[in-house]
Amino acid sequence: MDWQALYVSLKLATVTSLSLFPIGMALAYWLNRTQFKGRYFVEALLTLPLVLPPTVLGYFLLVSMDSQHVLGGFFAQLTGQQLAFSFTGLWLASIIYSLPFAVQPILRAMEQVPDNLREAAWCSGISRWKTFLRIEMPLIWPGIMTAWILSFCHTLGEFGVVLMIGGNIAGETRTLSIAIYDSVIAFEHQQATVMSLILLGISVVTVTLVYSLNRLKYRVVR
Amino acid sequence: MKRLSVDIRLQTPTQLDVQLTCEPGQMLALVGPSGSGKSTTLRCIAGLLKPHDGVIESGGHRWFDSHQTLSLSPQKRRVGIVFQDYALFPHLTVAGNIALALQADQDSSAQVDTLLEQVHLSGLASRYPAQLSGGQQQRVALARALARRPDVLLLDEPFSAVDRVTRRKLYLELHALRRQLSMPVILVTHDLDEAAMLADQMCVIHQGKTLQQGAIDEVLQRPKNLSVASQVDVRNLFEGELVQAGNSFKLRWHEHLFEVAQPSLSGNEWTEGEVHWLIAPAKILLHQQRRPSRGDQENAVNAVVEQIITLRGIATLLATVEGGHGQQLQLDVPEHVLQRNKITIGQKIGMSLLAQAIHIMPRSAKKEAGNHDKSGLA
The missing domain is CATH 3.40.50.300 (P-loop containing nucleotide triphosphate hydrolases)
Structure with missing residues (x-):
C-alpha cells in the first residue's frame, strides 16, 4: 500500500476543489447575470474538459507548461522552477480538468433562484451584499457543496492528465490512481485491490453525500 | 402629505x-x-x-x-x-x-x-x-x-x-x-x-x-x-350626431333626438357633428307598465325585450329599440322589478334615457382606439 500516493491524491484533490470554489462561483455568477452573444461558446468551452480525452488535454497542458512556452516560461521566470512534472503544475491542470464539475452545479443552482427574490429583498431595504449572503447564498448552498464534492472526487480519480504532465515522481506527482496502474503492471494485484477499494470507498461516500444534499434543497415557492 | x-x-x-x-x-x-x-x-x-x-x-x-x-x-x-x-x-x-x-x-x-x-x-x-x-x-x-x-x-x-x-x-x-x-x-x-x-x-x-x-x-x-371606453368595457356605446338647438346641443340617434345635459357641452370645445355616446345600463329608467308618470317623457324610447340574463339578483335586459335601426340597449334592473312588472321576452317596454345619464365623447378619438373591436359597440 502506497500511503504517500494516497497523501498526494488527497492533497491534490483538496487544494484543487478549494481553489475551484471562488473560480466556480465567479464564473457561474458572471454567466448567470450577464447576457451576451457568445455565451453559449463560453459555456461550451467550460464543458470541454468533460468530453476531451484526458490524454489530449494533458498533452496540450504539457506543451504549454514547457519552459519554452508562455505559461511555462512565465512560471519559470517567476519561481525559477519548472511547471511540468511538479505538484504545482498538477494542481493547475486539475483546476482546468475539474472546472466543469465546479461551474455547472453552481450555475444550475443560481438559475433556480428567481430574480424577484432578489428584488423583493432590495425592496425590503436589504442591501445587495446582505441579499447575497442572506438570500442567495443559502439557496445555492446545495449547489456549492455538490460542486465541491464532485470536483474533489473527479480530481482524486484523474489519471490521464496526471500521467501526461505529472509523470510518476513519488511524493510529488504520483497519485493513487498512478500507483494502482503501477501495481497492476508489476502484477501486484493485492496492492492494486486495496488501493482500488480505498478509492471506491471514498467515491461511494461522496456521491451519497451529493444525493442527500440535493434532497435538502428548499422548494422555491412559485 | x-x-x-x-x-x-x-x-x-x-x-x-x-x-x-x-x-x-x-x-x-x-x-x-x-x-x-x-x-x-x-x-x-x-x-x-x-x-x-x-x-x-x-x-x-x-x-x-x-x-x-x-x-x-x-x-x-x-x-x-x-x-x-x-x-x-x-x-x-x-x-x-x-x-x-x-x-x-x-x-x-x-x-x-x-x-x-x-x-x-x-x-x-x-x-x-x-x-x-x-x-x-x-x-x-x-x-x-x-x-x-x-x-x-x-x-x-x-x-x-x-x-x-x-x-x-x-x-x-x-x-x-x-x-x-x-x-x-x-x-x-x-x-x-x-x-x-x-x-x-x-x-x-x-x-x-x-x-x-x-x-x-x-x-x-x-x-x-x-379608447378608455373600450378598455373599461362599457356597454351601450353608440355612434350619434350632435346638433345645435338654440344655445345648447341635442343628440340625434337614428330616429330619436335626445336631450343632453353634459356640463362640458356648454363650453366652446364642442361643435355640431358626429360623436360617440354611451349610457350606463343601470342608469336607464324603466317605465312602469301600469302607471306611466310624467317624468317618463324625458328621452323616452320603446323597445322589445330580446333576452334576459340574471346574475346575483340583477337582471340584464337586451332590448331592440324602436326607431333605432335594430340596435340593442342593455338595461340592468333588480330582479324583483322584473317580476313586479311581469317583463318577459318578446314584450314591449318603455324607458327613459335620462339626459343626465347620457355621456358624449368626441368621435375623433376613434383613431386612438387602435384595437377597438366592433362588438364593443353593443
Whole structure:
C-alpha cells in the first residue's frame, strides 16, 4: 500500500476543489447575470474538459507548461522552477480538468433562484451584499457543496492528465490512481485491490453525500 | 402629505408613458390588459427599472428625476411591494421573512407579532412558505411589505394566484386593513370588478400609456374617449350626431333626438357633428307598465325585450329599440322589478334615457382606439 500516493491524491484533490470554489462561483455568477452573444461558446468551452480525452488535454497542458512556452516560461521566470512534472503544475491542470464539475452545479443552482427574490429583498431595504449572503447564498448552498464534492472526487480519480504532465515522481506527482496502474503492471494485484477499494470507498461516500444534499434543497415557492 | 406622483417615460424593454398621482390613504387601481405596462410601471416606482425620462416623487422627496440624473436605489425608496407570486424567501420562516424586512436595530419579535396579527396570521410564525396555502402566502407577503413602514404600498396583481373563495376573503381583509393604512396604495389589476370593489381611484393604462385617471364611477361611466371606453368595457356605446338647438346641443340617434345635459357641452370645445355616446345600463329608467308618470317623457324610447340574463339578483335586459335601426340597449334592473312588472321576452317596454345619464365623447378619438373591436359597440 502506497500511503504517500494516497497523501498526494488527497492533497491534490483538496487544494484543487478549494481553489475551484471562488473560480466556480465567479464564473457561474458572471454567466448567470450577464447576457451576451457568445455565451453559449463560453459555456461550451467550460464543458470541454468533460468530453476531451484526458490524454489530449494533458498533452496540450504539457506543451504549454514547457519552459519554452508562455505559461511555462512565465512560471519559470517567476519561481525559477519548472511547471511540468511538479505538484504545482498538477494542481493547475486539475483546476482546468475539474472546472466543469465546479461551474455547472453552481450555475444550475443560481438559475433556480428567481430574480424577484432578489428584488423583493432590495425592496425590503436589504442591501445587495446582505441579499447575497442572506438570500442567495443559502439557496445555492446545495449547489456549492455538490460542486465541491464532485470536483474533489473527479480530481482524486484523474489519471490521464496526471500521467501526461505529472509523470510518476513519488511524493510529488504520483497519485493513487498512478500507483494502482503501477501495481497492476508489476502484477501486484493485492496492492492494486486495496488501493482500488480505498478509492471506491471514498467515491461511494461522496456521491451519497451529493444525493442527500440535493434532497435538502428548499422548494422555491412559485 | 405623503402624496405619490409619477410622470415617467420609458422606451425599452417596453414603451411607457405614465402619469398618475395617488393621495395618502387612497388606493389607486392601475387597470389594463396584460402586457399594457402595469407591472413595468410598478417596477419603475420601486426603483427596479429606470425610466428614460421623468420624475417620481413621494411626499416631496424626489425618488427619480431624469433632469438631475437622480435615481434612488430600491433600498432608499420607502416602498413596500407584494409581487404577483409573492416572492417569499423559501428558506426562511414566516417570522424570518418579516424580520429581515424590519430594521435590525428594533426589537423585531414584538413587531413581527403585531404585523402577523394585522394580516390574521398569528400562530404561523414558525412555518415555512411551502407549508402555507396561497392565501396565507399572500398575507405573509403583505406583512413583509408593511414591515418597512413604507411611504408607498405597491400591490402587483396580488389576487391572481389564489382561488375564488380565498380571493373573496382576501378582498374583505384588504378592505378592512386599508383603514389602518395611511400611505398611498397602488393596486395593479386587470380585473375591473376587483378595482371597483377595492379602490377609490382608477387609472386606465393601455399599450404603455395612461389614458385616464379619476374616481372609479367617473372613469367607468364617463370615459374620456373611445379608447378608455373600450378598455373599461362599457356597454351601450353608440355612434350619434350632435346638433345645435338654440344655445345648447341635442343628440340625434337614428330616429330619436335626445336631450343632453353634459356640463362640458356648454363650453366652446364642442361643435355640431358626429360623436360617440354611451349610457350606463343601470342608469336607464324603466317605465312602469301600469302607471306611466310624467317624468317618463324625458328621452323616452320603446323597445322589445330580446333576452334576459340574471346574475346575483340583477337582471340584464337586451332590448331592440324602436326607431333605432335594430340596435340593442342593455338595461340592468333588480330582479324583483322584473317580476313586479311581469317583463318577459318578446314584450314591449318603455324607458327613459335620462339626459343626465347620457355621456358624449368626441368621435375623433376613434383613431386612438387602435384595437377597438366592433362588438364593443353593443
